[in-house]
Amino acid sequence: MGKRIVVKIGSSSLTSDEGGLNRQHVRFFADELASLHADGHQVLLVTSGAIAAGFRRLGYSSRPKLVHEKQAAAAVGQALLMEAYQEALNASGVIAAQILLTRPDFSNRSRAQNATRTIEELLKQQAIPIINENDTVAVDEIKFGENDSLSALVANLVKADGLYILTDMDGVYTGDPRKVPDAVRIERVEVLSDELYRIAGGAGSSVGTGGMRSKIEAARIAMQGGVPLFVGRVSEPGDLLAAVAGHGKGTYFASSLHSLSAKKHWVGFLSVPQGRIVVDAGAEDALLNKGRSLLPAGIIAAEGEFHPGEVVEVVNSDGRVLGRGVTHYTAWQITAVAGLSSEEAMKRVEVSRIEVIHRDEWVVSTMIKEANSHE
Ligand SMILES: Nc1ncnc2c1ncn2[C@@H]1O[C@H](COP(=O)(O)OP(=O)(O)O)[C@@H](O)[C@H]1O
Numbered sequence: 001m002g003k004r005i006v007v008k009i010g011s012s013s014l015t016s017d018e019g020g021l022n023r024q025h026v027r028f029f030a031d032e033l034a035s036l037h038a039d040g041h042q043v044l045l046v047t048s049g050a051i052a053a054g055f056r057r058l059g060y061s062s063r064p065k066l067v068h069e070k071q072a073a074a075a076v077g078q079a080l081l082m083e084a085y086q087e088a089l090n091a092s093g094v095i096a097a098q099i100l101l102t103r104p105d106f107s108n109r110s111r112a113q114n115a116t117r118t119i120e121e122l123l124k125q126q127a128i129p130i131i132n133e134n135d136t137v138a139v140d141e142i143k144f145g146e147n148d149s150l151s152a153l154v155a156n157l158v159k160a161d162g163l164y165i166l167t168d169m170d171g172v173y174t175g176d177p178r179k180v181p182d183a184v185r186i187e188r189v190e191v192l193s194d195e196l197y198r199i200a201g202g203a204g205s206s207v208g209t210g211g212m213r214s215k216i217e218a219a220r221i222a223m224q225g226g227v228p229l230f231v232g233r234v235s236e237p238g239d240l241l242a243a244v245a246g247h248g249k250g251t252y253f254a255s256s257l258h259s260l261s262a263k264k265h266w267v268g269f270l271s272v273p274q275g276r277i278v279v280d281a282g283a284e285d286a287l288l289n290k291g292r293s294l295l296p297a298g299i300i301a302a303e304g305e306f307h308p309g310e311v312v313e314v315v316n317s318d319g320r321v322l323g324r325g326v327t328h329y330t331a332w333q334i335t336a337v338a339g340l341s342s343e344e345a346m347k348r349v350e351v352s353r354i355e356v357i358h359r360d361e362w363v364v365s366t367m368i369k370e371a372n373s374h375e
């Protein structure tokens, strides 16, 4: 049975010693992707390399350091990068499609849905979506900086069966092999430990940006989303097929057994809360210990302006954040019904459902903190 596979190729795998795009490497990876495709898998590629492909053409003598210079180089290089992939994939009769994304495209539900629809159609038509960060609009705080977490978000978005992060190292080692000569490869990771974050260092090459640290961060996102991943090297023909078959040169990460539904994943990790709901001790217990939905009776107050479908934080009367969820009420509707029985509340406001926050759209803060504690 064909699988849905997201492959991420980093700058370090695509650049020549001088820092420019190595077209021979692009051809090699394109052949590897085409053979996965020919084997009946649905393939998506997240690729870096735009800056590498463009900086020289724009007149810089070395890879630029400043953000606006990198953005300009990427604007030139993205077209060259796509051209290189298209030419290489054409040889195998595979169509390549360009998709440029930034983080808000994942946190905004309608944009995420549009991206998903486009990708689904491309896969149906047997094309390979080739994805990169939209470097022109991504600035500091919204910039991925590296494509590792982008690839994990993509893998979650399309509910991939596996994410394959290809780099210049054949897996995660017990220390950066460039600095720790006796480091050994970790074959399999079931749970992300603090130890793993400690041993994963920054980029080893001058062109890579995230290093192993950002790959561990990507692992966190993918594992939470229920997607298993592989971090390793593909350097010989057939290596990618071998990696997908489970015997690649790299480290395999299991997906979390307690992965969240797509909706809860969005609520917990991608959404931006628009306001707060203050609840009493009874509601706190119902939400944290009993797996219940939030009803008007347990609400003390609403803070901020928000609308149905938006995400809000829920706090207790001491201000402690309990979690976040999708509200079905506006802030003023909550103010109107706070503390009332559901029956009474229904008489006063017109809402699509009785629950202010449904338990299927609620994530407790310990879950979010646990996952974000390494940021
Ligand atoms: N524990 C580790 N195991 C393996 N590689 C590590 C580790 N810590 C840091 N690294 C470095 O991470 C680099 C890969 O990351 P990076 O250069 O950002 O690649 P890419 O461009 O493929 O994303 C490796 O070349 C290596 O030097």
Ligand SMILES: N[C@@H](CCC(=O)OP(=O)(O)O)C(=O)O
Pocket: 009, 010, 011, 012, 047, 048, 049, 050, 051, 052, 074, 132, 133, 135, 145, 146, 147, 148, 207, 208, 209, 210, 211
């Ligand atoms: N999006 C940019 C930079 C991305 C980048 O360097 O990422 P990575 O190779 O994953 O560390 C590019 O295409 O050059």
